[in-house]
Amino acid sequence: MTKTERTVAELMLEQLSMYGVKRIYGVVGDATIGFIDALAKQDQIQFITTKHESTAAFMASAEAKLTGGLGVCTATMGPGATNLLNGLGDAHADRAPVLALTGQAPTDKFGTATPQFINQQDLVKPFAAYSANLASPDAAVDLLEKAVGTALRQRDVTHLSVPKDLFMEKTTETPRPLAEVLEGTAVFTKESLEKAADIMKSSKRPMILAGSGAAGSAEDLQKLAHLWGAGILVSLGGKGLIEESAPLMLQGIGEGGNPHASELFKQADVVLLAGTTWWPEGHVPTDARVIQIDRYFNQIEKNIPVELGIAGTTEEVLPLLNEHLEGFSRSDDWVARCQDVKEKWARDNENEGNSEGYPVHPSRIIRALDRTVAPDAILALDTGDNTVWTNRNFRQTNQTTVFSGYWRTMGFGLPAAMTAKLIHPDKQVVAIVGDGGLQMVLADLLTATRYRLDITVVVLNNxxxxxxxxxxxVMGTKVIGTDLTNPDFVKLAEACGWKAFRPESVDRLESVLEDAFHLGGPALVDIKTAQVFFPETE
Incomplete structure (x- = not known):
């Protein structure tokens, strides 16, 4: 039987489609012309062209975070590849599986002084679990399978560079599906967790810190908190995991969290980390015994003083721990202290969220969003003051939040919102951004226009x-460079084809937001925001 001949680029796209890839984000460049040609000739994978490569990488990272599948971005050699790095850093830091496909110098110019050449394997080394340069058309299938498999299994960034001429070389190789890996469940029994249970039973002041990795265990977490008599704190990724009304739910910790919970947490004698690798320095006990449950425990490199690590999912582990704790004599005094902290913050938070004045207090802006966004909305957070105020004042229920966790890069909010809308066209998507973060990706307002993305960007403009x-x-040092020279965001957004609004009083916040949410196209809300010192700043 005659084998079908196709270009390397066509082969790679067929293989990526076989792996479930729906979108590739990128910027066209000279070294990727063959890849772009192949993209233009097929309709299985959509090419989302952005104004800057960092936006493309942010969008790929957001895709991986929101779907759990592979995000893919592409760029040309030299400056195109280097511009991807910020988004790849975000994906690497947050364990989001992303594949970067970059063009490279032609094979007869590789390693020479040809313009834009750089050793890309060295370039991406800090962020990529695997990186290779394609040297032969017939190796494309093997390298792509290795890159994608590594990204998905290790939850990390991988990278392939392809010389410009090889994209258009012919090959008779055949795309093949990714080898299926059956992970199954970890072999846990009630007896195998006796050591963890013994540590937990020794506690008089227990606390639980939960994150996005415990998303499927809300009921078991609440049961554990009840049996153990433990307060529940959550990372930003764990917001909305448990209803605010749950008796021992104390909200967040650290910057933007429950400010009364910090001192309580410092007094804990045993802490259980469930599905989070975040450890809020300065808000935690120095001598508590720490148990950590994480599916990828062998990959955790955070500075957490863990005494006992459990490599598994919270869905597998928590039910067995609950069996161990049936009949446990919890401390009623500690439970009462947890409930007191919960009630005190609920009162303070309500008052803060109703702050008056114009320019608008950031807490009041977040409370307005809390009152108006859809129950199942997707919130894309940029990094900055907007992040901590959202964490502090937004009472999340069933909304999904996507953000830059460990990398904490500015400029993430708008790209993440665009990706969220491409993945979930029927959901309301709202980006909450600061004026500084938005200015880093302003050109990509036009990307939302180009693809007619119905998103709302809310700008906290201080x-x-x-x-x-x-x-x-706080440090008492001299200030320079923090004042921004802002454009008129309303006029700028309108020039990009957006509808734009600016509420002129605090009383108009909710109504203006409602108008923006229901436009049916990209909308920007520019809110004059008071320069308020964040109370938990360290």
Whole structure:
């Protein structure tokens, strides 16, 4: 039987489609012309062209975070590849499986002084679990399978560079599906968790810190908190995991969390980390015994003083721990202290969220969003003052939040919102951004216009890099460079084909947001925001 001949680029796209890839984000460049040609000739994978390669990488990272599947981005050699790095850093830091496909110098110019050449394997080494340069058309299937398999199994970034001429070389190789890996469940029994249970039973002041990795275990977490008498705190990724009304749910910890919970947490004698690798320095006990449950425990490299690590899912482990704790004599005094902290913050938070004045207090803006966004909305957070105020004042229920966790890069919010809308066209998508973060990706307002993406960008406009200003104030050092020179965001958005709004009073917040949410196209809400010192700044 005669084998079908296709170009390397066509082969790679067929294989990626076989792996379930629906979108590739990128910018066209000279070294990827063959790849772009193949993209244009097929309709299985959509090419989303962005204004800047960092946006493409942010969008690929957001895709991986929102779907759990592979995000893919592409760029040309040299400056195109280097521009991807910020988004690849975000994906690497948050364990999001992303594949970067970059063009490279032609094979007869590889390693020479040809313009834009750089050893890309060295370039991406800090972020990529696997990187290779394609040297032969017939190796494309093997390398792509290795790159995708590594990204998905290790939850990390991988990278392939392809010389410009090889994209259009012919090959008779055949795309093949990714080898299926059956992970099954970990072999846990009630007896195998006796050591963890013994540590937990020794506690008089227990606490649970939960994150996005415990998303499927909300009921078991609440049961554990009840049996053990433990307060529940959550990372930003764990917001909305448990209903705010749950008796021992104390909300967040650290910057943007429940400010009364910090001192309580410092007194804990045993802490259970469930599905989170985040450890809020300065808000935690120094001598507590720490148990951590994480599916990828062997990959955790965070500075957490763990005494006992359990490599498994919370769905597998928590039910067995609950069996161990049946009949446990919990401390009623500790439970009462947890409930007191919960009630005190609920009162304070309600008052703070109803702050008056114009420019608008950031808490009031977040409370307006809390009252108006859809129950199943997707919130894309940029990094900055907007992040901590959202964490502090947004009472999340069934909404999904996507953000830059460990990398904490500015400029993530708008790209993540666009990706969210491409994945979930029927859901309301709202980006909550600061004026500084938005200015880093302003050109990509036109990307939302190009693809007619019905998203709303809410700008907390305080004409300042407020988080940095607050930290400088705390340190007592001299301030320079934190004041922003802002455009008129309303006019700018309108020039890009968006509808734009600016509420002129605090009383108009909710109504303006409602108008923006129901437009049926990209909308921007520019809110004059008070420069408020964030109370938990360190």
């Amino acid at each position: 004409e300042s890099l407020q988080m940095e200003k607050d930290k400088i104030d």
